[in-house]
Amino acid sequence: MxxxxxxxxxxxxxxxxxxxxxxxxxxxxxxxxxxxxxxxxxxxxxxxxxxxxxxxxxxxxxxxxxxxxxxxxxxxxxxxxxxxxxxxxxxxxxxxxxxxxxxxxxxxxxxxxxxxxxxxxxxxxxxxxxxxxxxxxxxxxxxxxxxxxxxxxxxxxxxxxxxxxxxxxxxxxxxxxxxxxxxxxxxxxxxxxxxxxxxxxxxxxxxxxxxxxxxxxxxxxxxxxxxxxxxxxxxxxGKNLPEPDYREKMDVCILHMDRLVALKGEAVAVREMRKHAAWYIKGMKGAAKLRDKINAVTKRDELAAILYDFVEQQKAKAEAVAN
Missing domain, CATH: 3.20.20.70 (Aldolase class I)
Structure with missing residues (x-):
């Protein structure tokens, strides 16, 4: 090791x-x-x-x-x-x-x-x-x-x-x-x-x-x-690195899903990925509503779109508050 x-x-x-x-x-x-x-x-x-x-x-x-x-x-x-x-x-x-x-x-x-x-x-x-x-x-x-x-x-x-x-x-x-x-x-x-x-x-x-x-x-x-x-x-x-931003989390979540699809096929992988996606978004504002959407998804592209849409919405809200 x-x-x-x-x-x-x-x-x-x-x-x-x-x-x-x-x-x-x-x-x-x-x-x-x-x-x-x-x-x-x-x-x-x-x-x-x-x-x-x-x-x-x-x-x-x-x-x-x-x-x-x-x-x-x-x-x-x-x-x-x-x-x-x-x-x-x-x-x-x-x-x-x-x-x-x-x-x-x-x-x-x-x-x-x-x-x-x-x-x-x-x-x-x-x-x-x-x-x-x-x-x-x-x-x-x-x-x-x-x-x-x-x-x-x-x-x-x-x-x-x-x-x-x-x-x-x-x-x-x-x-x-x-x-x-x-x-x-x-x-x-x-x-x-x-x-x-x-x-x-x-x-x-x-x-x-x-x-x-x-x-x-x-x-x-x-x-x-x-x-x-x-x-x-x-x-x-001895130094503590910062937590990743939402976009980075979604990028890795989708990389994880794509590897799972290659391993098990889309139908099985997307079903399995629902619980993982819920873990990736844990602690994010609006995660509860997002989980409901995730749990209804059966296609890889649908899940990716939902996650990235969520990131864009959060970014827009942050920019609106800043302005």
């Missing part, structure tokens, strides 16, 4: 279209959204497409999840030999019930011995480095972050990312950076901190207080890849 900023592996978001933008905005490492081990082995077409890596994205981490040792190992072998990913990441943090019911994701957090066993088998089966993304614990009564991270290290894991929330918290409440600090002090492998990094200043504060080797940015980058660029620059220089 050329810097300490990592794009989190967000499900339904981190496809090659968004990852490449994140890379262009300076992220030192980008992580792909999680893929089921069983779906890989069953050659599910959609899941296999999720293993695609554009060379321009590298270094890149591909994340897999599963609860069965044999299928996890076999899926890891596919990622190892049949993709050009740089890292194989194992998901131990997903809090969604349909994942934890399969003994996968955050369910692992309750058993350090299982973590050791599963990670060691994967490490032994592949050549690429193996990392783990986990939460600090299942709930307030079961916080085994230190034991779990030590298990990853003993098993041969190359790094661990720690989200400072429990599975029960989901994405609510406040991330506990003190637990992340305890993990960093307990292991010698790199530790990446995750949770409540909402600004470049937050990233610096996490590095300073928890001593982490890197910061993982997730929701703060949705519709806002400038957060990645601004964080990289802030960590390097």
């Amino acid at each position: 050329k810097n300490q900023v990592v794009l989190a592996p967000m499900a339904g978001v981190c496809n090659p279209a968004f990852r490449l933008i994140a890379k262009e905005f300076g992220a030192g490492l980008v992580c792909a959204e999680m893929v089921s081990d069983k779906a890989i082995l069953h050659k599910n077409e959609k899941s296999l497409q999720m293993l695609y890596v554009d060379e321009r994205e590298k270094p890149l981490s591909l994340q897999i999840f599963g609860g069965d040792k044999d299928t996890l190992v076999e899926a890891a072998k596919v990622v190892d030999k049949q993709t050009n990913a740089d890292i194989i990441d194992i998901n131990m943090g997903c809090p969604v019930p349909k994942i934890t019911r399969c003994d996968a994701g955050a369910r692992w957090l309750l058993d350090p011995n299982k973590i050791y066993e599963m990670v060691s088998y994967v490490v032994d089966a592949v050549d690429k480095p193996v990392t783990v993304k986990m939460r600090m614990g299942w709930d307030e009564d079961h916080i085994y972050a230190v034991d779990n991270a030590r298990a990853v290290e003993r098993a041969g894991g190359s790094a661990v990312s720690v989200h400072g929330r429990t599975r029960v918290q989901m994405y609510e409440g406040t991330a506990n950076w003190e637990i992340i600090k305890e993990v960093k002090e307990a292991v010698t492998i790199p530790v990446i901190g995750n949770g409540d990094v909402k600004s470049p200043e937050d990233a610096k504060r996490m590095i300073d207080t928890a001593g982490v080797d890197g910061v993982m940015i997730g929701r703060a980058a949705l519709g806002n890849p400038w957060m990645l660029y601004r964080t990289v620059r802030y960590l390097e220089t």
Whole structure:
């Protein structure tokens, strides 16, 4: 990694279209959204497409999840030999019930011995480095972050990312950076901190207080890849760059859409792009009404026209006020 900023592996978001933008905005490492081990082995077409890596994205981490040792190992072998990913990441943090019911994701957090066993088998089966993304614990009564991270290290894991929330918290409440600090002090492998990094200043504060080797940015980058660029620059220089103007945001939003169209076709891409466009316009005056228009759009050119019309309207209003 050329810097300490990592794009989190967000499900339904981190496809090659968004990852490449994140890379262009300076992220030192980008992580792909999680893929089921069983779906890989069953050659599910959609899941296999999720293993695609554009060379321009590298270094890149591909994340897999599963609860069965044999299928996890076999899926890891596919990622190892049949993709050009740089890292194989194992998901131990997903809090969604349909994942934890399969003994996968955050369910692992309750058993350090299982973590050791599963990670060691994967490490032994592949050549690429193996990392783990986990939460600090299942709930307030079961916080085994230190034991779990030590298990990853003993098993041969190359790094661990720690989200400072429990599975029960989901994405609510406040991330506990003190637990992340305890993990960093307990292991010698790199530790990446995750949770409540909402600004470049937050990233610096996490590095300073928890001593982490890197910061993982997730929701703060949705519709806002400038957060990645601004964080990289802030960590390097201590200077906070200004936010982009509306026109720049729309230009990148449409670049994002065009890459998604090339990847998935117009019909699917525009449907997916509605949520991304809503993130790009978040905080802008008039965003609520604009979202209603966006959600009715089915064509690429329609969405582009709506976004650019909005920018021109805002510009005209600003000029009228100035005069």
